[in-house]
Every structure is written in C-alpha cells, then in structure tokens.
Amino acid sequence: MSIGVPVSTILMITGFGLALTGLWGMLTHRNIMRIIICFVLMGTGFNIVMVAGGYVTGATAPIIDRALGAAEAGARAIDPVPSALVVTAIVIGFSVTAVMLAFAIRLYAAKKTLSIDAFTESKW
C-alpha cells in the first residue's frame, strides 16, 4: 500500500510535531513531572527527525550480505550514521531523564510540592 508520500516525510512531520508538543508542554505545564515528560517527548521527537534524515527512498537496511553487496551499498542502503547517532542520543537522553527524575524526588522532599513556581528562591 502506498499513499504517495515517502515515509521519511511522515516521520519528519511526526518528529517535529512531537518535539514542538514537548516544547509547548514544558512551557505551559507547571508540574515538574509533566515538564520532565515533555522533555522526553521533545527528545523523542528530535530522535525521530534525525532518523528520518538518514532515510533514502526505496533503499534497504545497511547490512552488507548476499542481498546487498559492498559495491552497491552506497546507492541502495539508507545512511546508517544518523541511526547510530540516535542510539547514542537515546542513551544520553535516558540518563538525563534519570537525573531529572532524581532531582524531582529531592525537590519534592524539600518542599512537598512539584509546582515549578515554588522553586524561585534565587533570582536577580
């Protein structure tokens, strides 16, 4: 089945949509847990965008075997580098999320609230 639009375009739109949703959410929600979820959304959105950036219409997975010789890999395989980068980015995003959650727990322990508005001690 084909709808005439390359899958990379769909992915791009989805990814940017997710990222913008995340951005919008982190600016509008007051609850720190929701803000963290929005950060994850944004990260996921960007990851999808990056993977889509390496897509080549009609090409196959970049695994060199009998079906895909080394000579034709450049033309027939999708670019594996963005995928490799995204794997790294996912790992980093995971650890950043973990750190944020750890901070959320300690912030809640300090003030018994998760509203971002409660944490404005230092300013100016």
Next chain:
Amino acid sequence: MVAAAFHPLGIFLFGLGGGFALPLLYRLGKGWLAGGFFLALGGIALASGAGLLRLLAGEPAIEVLTAGAMPPVSINLRLGLWEAFFAVSVNVTALLGAWRLWDRLRGSYGALLLYLILVMGIDGMIMTRDLFNLFVFLEIVSIATYGLLGLSQAPAALAAAFKYIMATVVASSLFLVGSVLLYHVAGTLNIDELIAGAGALSRPMGVAALLMLLAGLLVELKPFPANGWGLDVYETAPGGIAAMVSVGVSAGVFFALFKLAPLFGAQLGIIAFSGAATFLFSNLIGLSQTRTQRLLGYSSIGQMGLLTLALGALAQIDAADAAPLVIGGLFVNHLLAKAGLFWLAETLGMEKTDSRAGLRNHPLALALLGLLIVAIAGLPPFPGFWAKWELVMRLTAAGAHHWTMVILLGSLLEAAYMFRWFGLTLRRNTSARAGHVSNPPAINASQLAPPLAAGLLLLAAGGMAASMAGVATWLFVPLVAGAALLAIDGVLPGRVKAVAMLLVILAAGSWLAWPITGIAALFASLLLAGGLVIAAASLYRADARPGFYPLMTTLLLAIMTLLRARDSLSFFFSWELVTLASYFLIARSSRASRYLLSFLLFSLAAAYFLMAGFAAVAANAGSAELAALRLPGGGMEVAFILLVAGFLIKAGVLGAHVWLPGSYAEAEDDTSAMLSGVVSKVAIYGLLLVTYLAIRTELKLEAAHVMAWIGLLTIVGGALMALRQQDFKRLLAFSSMSQLGYIIIAIALMSRLGWVTALYLVANHLMVKGILFLGVAGIIARTGARRFASTGGLARMMPLTFLMMCIAVVSMSGLPPLMGFGGKWLLLVAMMEQGWSLLAVASLFGAFLGFLYMIRLLQGLFAGPRAEGQEQAREASVFLLAPQALLAAGIIVLSLFPKLLFEPVSAAIDPQFAAGLVWEGMSLEKIYAAWNPTPALLAALGASALLFAVFWIIWRRKARTGGLARFYAYYRMVIGRSLPPVAILFWDGVAAVATAAAKLARRPYTGNGQTYVAYVIYYFLAVYIAGAGLGGLTP
C-alpha cells in the same frame, strides 16, 4: 607504559580507568580512594602537560585516531598548541579545585567519580575533532555537572540545579539537531572536513543547521538575557563547584565555539553582538548585587561575553594573529582569577559582599583578594591587561569603535562592583552589629593554598603575556622591587624597612632614570628627588606599617618607568601601576575606605580615556611609539580630546574632582604629601606630552583655550572650596587641586614660555605641597587634631614647623621673593602675550583666594590661643622636619638661581614647536630682564589688598564683630550658600542612574525555570532570525 601514560590519550585512560576503579578502591579504604583519585586527576594533568611540552618543543600537533582508521571513518582527537594550552589550564585549575573541594568530595566516591568525569569531558570537548563526539562530551560534562550540583542539600541549590538542567538540555538538543542536520547537508561530521567544505553550507538547510549549532553553543555560554539559570547555580552551588562550572565547563564550551568558528563566517556579527551585550549587561547588573557568589557569577558571565566578543570581533576584522595574546590572555586570566575568587570567597565565609568587614586583620587573605580582583579587572601585570590592550588596539585600528566603547564601559562597570566588594572588606568590622554573620569562620591556612596558587600562576601568566606583547624587561622593575621589599616586610622593624625602601628607590630609580632625555628627564630628576625626600619622612613612624614600604617603592619606581616609556603600552602599564599603588596606599588608612571607590573609578575612567586615545593615535599614525604624537599629520582631534580628557580627570579638574579631596585628606599623612606633591605631577607630564599632539591638529588654540578655562575654573573652584574647610588637611587637598589649575593653564598656553612656566610651577608645587602636608603631618602627630576648632597658638611650641610652613605659603601664594612669585609672574606674562587678558585677571582673583585660605591655614594653626590639652605639644619629629628643610632649601635655591631650572627646561623643549607661536628667540633671561617685575608686583599686591578690604567691609557692614576667625566663618557660610555641591550631586546622580538601570536590566530574572526555558527558546529564535532573516522561518 610510561610513554603511553604521557600520551594525550592518557587523559581518557586516567579519566575512564579512574572512574571505574574508584568504586572498587572505595571498598579498600579511604586512603586508597584518595590516592586513586589524585593519581587519576594528576595523571590527566600530567598527560596534557607532557603533550604541551612536546608541542612547545616544536613537535607537530598530536593526532589520536580511534580503531586505527583515518578520519572521517574514525573519530579523531587532536592535541595542538591551542588544545594543549586550554587543557592544561583547565586540568591544573581542576587539581587546585579538588584540593579546595576535598572536604566535600572525600566523603563520597560518587562525587569523586563525577569530578573526574567532568574534567575528562572538558578535555574531550577541547580535543575532539568530530562534531557528534563533541556533543557526546558536552553531555558527559553536563551530566557530571548535574551530579555535582546535586551534592548540595539546600532546596535553593536543588531548584537552581533543576533550572540549569532544563535550560542546558534545550541548548544541547539544539546542538544535536544542528549537528545531524549539518551531517545531512555536508555528509560528514568531521570538523576539519566541514571547515574545508564550509562553502557548501550556505544552502538554506545548512544555514539553519549552523544557526542551531551556534544558538546551542551561545546559550551554553549563558548569554544575556537567557542566563538566569546559570546565575542561580553560581549563587547557590558550593563555591568550589560554582568555580568549576564558571571556569571549567565554560572553557570547554568556549573552546568548542572557538574551534567551530571557521564555520560561522557569516555569523561573526551575531557572535560578537551576543558577547558584547552579555559583557555590558552582566557587568551593569552586577552593580546592584550584594550576594558574593552571584556577583562573581555576573562577572563570570561577563568575562565569557568578553571572550565571545573578542572571538567574533577579531575574526570580523581579520586579525587572527592577535588571537593567542587576546583570547589566550583573557581566557587564562578569567580561569585563574575567577576560580581563585570563588575559592577565596567560600573559604572566608563571604556570603554577602559586606559579610567579611575587618579583613585587615588577615593580611594574606586581604592581599590575595586584592590581587585576584586586580587581575579580574584586567589591570597590570596580569594577562587580562595585555590582552585587553591588544584587543582595543586591534579593534580601533580596524575602525570598530563601537566594540572598543563596549569593552571599556563594561570593564569600568566590572571594576566598580569588584572593587566595591574589596572596599567593603576593608571597613571596620561592623558585620556582627548588622547581623549578617555573627562569627565569620576562622581562616584555615591550608584552604588559602588553592587561591594562592592561582594568584602565583596568574603572575607567571602575566609575565608570559608581557613577553608576547613585547615590552622591555625594565618595565617590571617597580614590581620586582616591590616584591623584594614585601619579602622582608614581615620580619624587619619599620625604620629599617624605610631605609631599605629609600636605598632601593635611589638605586633602581636612578638606574631607571639614567637613559631618559628631554622634558621627561627633568620630570624624572624632579620627581625622583622630591619623591625620595618625601618618602624619607616615613621614618617619623616607627611602627611596622605592613604593605606600606613595598607599595611606596612600586609607586615611585612606576613613575620612573612611566617617564622612561617610549611607547604607549609601556606608558599605560606604568600609569596603571601608579594608579594601583596609590589605591592600595590610600586603602591602608581605614578612614579612607569611603573614598577609595571614587578614587579608583575616576582613575580607571581616566585610564580608559587614555587607552582609547592611544589606540586612536596608533590607528592614525600607524605606530605605538610616543614619538608618534609629534609626527606631522592631521585627523588627530579625537585622539587629542580623549587623551586630554583622561589626563584632566586624573589631574582632578573642577567637575571631575570629587575623587580628590577625600582620598588626599584621608590617606595617611605622609602618603598625602606624596600623592599631592609627586603623584599628581604624572598627569601633568601626560598633558605636556599630548600638547605636542594638539599643535598639529586643527583644534590648536581653540582647544587650548577651553583647557585654559578649565584650569581657571579649577583654580577658583578649588580655592573657594578650600576656604570653606574647617579640616585643615582637607583644605590642603583642595588647595592642591586649585594649584594644579595654574599648571594646566600654563600648559594650555601652548607656547615655549608657557611650558617653561609649567615646569617651574611643577617644581614649586611639589616642594610647597610636600612641606605643607608634612608640616600638617607633624601637627596631627603631636596634637591629634584635624580641625581648626581644636588647634591654635602652635607657633611657639612648633617654631620650626611654623617657619617651614611660612616659607611654603609665601612661595605658593606668589609673594616675592620666592619662586612662586616667579612662577605666577611668568604665567601672567605668558597669558598677556597670548592675549588672554580676561583669563589673566581671573587667575589673579584665584591667586587672591589662595592667599586668603593660606592665611587662614597659618592663622588657624599657629596664631590665637592654644587649644586645651595641647600645652605639652612638642616640635614635630626631626624625620618630618628634615625633609621639609630640604624642600624649603630647594625653594630658596630655585628662587635665587632660577636659571638652574630654566636653562635645562628651555633646552629640553624642542624649539621646533614653540618658535612659531609666541616666542621670538629671546632667551628667558632677556624676557625676565626686559620685564620689570616691580610694577606688576605692586599692582598685584595692591589688588589683593583692595579685594581684602572690600571683603572685610562687606563683612563689617553685616554688623559682625570679632577677629579673623569670625571673618572666615562668615565667608564660609556665604560660599556654602552660594556654591551648592553641583559636582557631587551630579556624580551621585550618575551612580543612581546606573543602579536604577541595573535594577531594570535584571527584571527578566524571575527565578522561574520555565521562564528561563522560554528565554532560551526566544534566544534561539532571535539568533535564527538574525542569521537567516524572517524568511528563514518558512521552508
């Protein structure tokens, strides 16, 4: 094995290996843990240091390729000179920081691990040549930072850390997406290949990718106004960790920007503008900050802004060859000074800028604080000074005057709040009363070691920067001599140190002065002799006076190097040394604390005018030699006005005089004599230098006429204010200001006769003010009084002081037969020759006012009834009288044999300049003989008597009775009513406006993390629109 350890890859081996080993060592015991940690951190530092040594020995950049493949397939790391310099600087600072943080780190292997990873990550950011790898190292650094920030238990610190995480995650997301988009466009992540193919990046998508990358990096550098999250962390994190964020993490991010800069050829304007706005606004907002760590945060962000500005602006004007001195110098200056200040502030328990008043009791801590603040303000001899000079020279030469203005204004603002902080620590300890800190922590000497090491490294770096700037080594004689005296400062008794000081000044001063020629040589012999005589008066005090003798040595020798300087950089360096030495000498007196800041700020403002002026001269004449001032040519008006403005501010002319009376009056008594007698002449010498310049500008005499009127207003204004004083030392301070007005007029005459007169007046003023201040020092020492109300009738008890002061007053007031008469008379002749008759008459009125306040001085001190409790007052110490006698002898000799001064002066002034103006080939002697002084003298005396009679009659008609004291009291009131303190009100207004602007500019900092994220996004949009235009927003 050993060779491998010292390979740059060792940085990562030690970092990762140490990271994995620490949890195991923790099981073995605390000693193992500490050993392992310092082994790893030291290994990182050694590996980078060994690399730097190899590179300095001339080896090519060290390339590290992963998996044996060539880039772009492999990820490559490079250790070139730049990388090694940044890495070593960061690693050494990290070692010192670990020492400082040890109490906090040693409890937890997690903290040690994070610290190690942080340092390794920063080194990785510096060394990597792969864009995505750069992102990975950025994240390693970020996560380690988050972890370290989480070590704090305080809710405010946790909240600040969370804001920091939110903002930096958005920034690094921008960086990541930008990198991947760039890969999409260019097909490579290798930075070298990207730079080689930078032309292909001008496609819309390439531009978008570059702008995302740039916005990510700029945000990580905490640009104004999207930086509230960074400030909150600086304020709340433990000092040692804030220091690492401020200098270490920022260094990594800045280096990333630095190495990617060739990609941003089209975005240099954005980079420079971002840095300029950040530098200016952070330093403005710093003015209204009272919490120390946040203050340092503003300074830190400002310094990164300055580096960013330098990076962008130097690339814009194509001056990459200046980068090692400018960027290297500014970077290492900020790194060491800021880290040292964070450590010191934490060690001393300075939560607020005023929470450690009374630091005078801790000389080492105080000296360190002073040293680091001098460094951060970009003053000599530290690397920031040389870097800033070079930067301003380059920018001005390229016509980028807007950046020069931003740099100088921002630097002044930064100096204002940093030195205000220093001044607060000098005040008497009132903190307990104010309730800030009940018991400041005792200072642990070993905790002072890291900031001390930072200070010493700064000095070494300053020396290196100086050699890069290519100045002569004799320029450092004042500092070396000062350091030598500092070494014996703690051990020898006061008078022995005074003798040592005199010997050092005599020897080094003569050696420095030997090669000087021309007018400078005259100044040198006058100021060296006068300086020695006045400095000898310090023998009258037997106490240890910590710091006094080294500072006095530096001060006097710096004046000699200033006179010897033949290029503007050496001149400016010495000028700043004179300023700093005077500042710290004044600071020794606790009564002067209130006036210190205005002294420093006016001095620095003057210095920045000079810097801009010298830069304009160099840009115009193509030479930094002072001799360029004398080359024929046009278009120097701006340079002339800038230079004259600088020298006039430093001379304390009316309007810019508010710094003068307080600092002269409240400095220690012999310091006041030095400031007024000797140091004030430095500005006069500068004025003489630039008048060479004025002659060849279009402004010529118009400008000179303005200058003469400024001089006249200073004479009259100073005299009127002196008349109002009830404190006789303050009276002398205003008198000093007033008398400099005559010299300014003499210089403004722009004629040979005028300049000869100026020199004559300089000599007269030096000796007169030397005697008067030293005489007053004796009176204060014997009576403890400072006000006329509590003195009187001292003539019989202190006859010698009375005699000396009479000689000085006669000479100063221009009465015959002493040299003041000759000077005033010469001045009148010169003014009449120029056709400035109105000025001549007005200056006579000024002289009359001077006469009045000098009578007031003598009458108030020596005539009338004795004050109570002073019946036992003795004659002043012989150590004060002897210098006065020498100065008095100088007055008499020069009065009897004026040729002794005239001939060398006349010979020194190049006849080329003045011949065409007024002087007609007559020798001075002939002029002197052709004009019969008697009628002039009689007229002057008659006019004075007449004026006095008029004033007396006015007073009598108001039905006043009583003696001379009542007469003065009446006119004090009249002057007070008719002469509001306009200048003080004006400058108070300027300060109020600056503070109000600071309060306004910090309004965006709401403290809410969400708002800060919004600012980051707005910042990105602003960068994007600036780089791609509004059209860039639509695909």
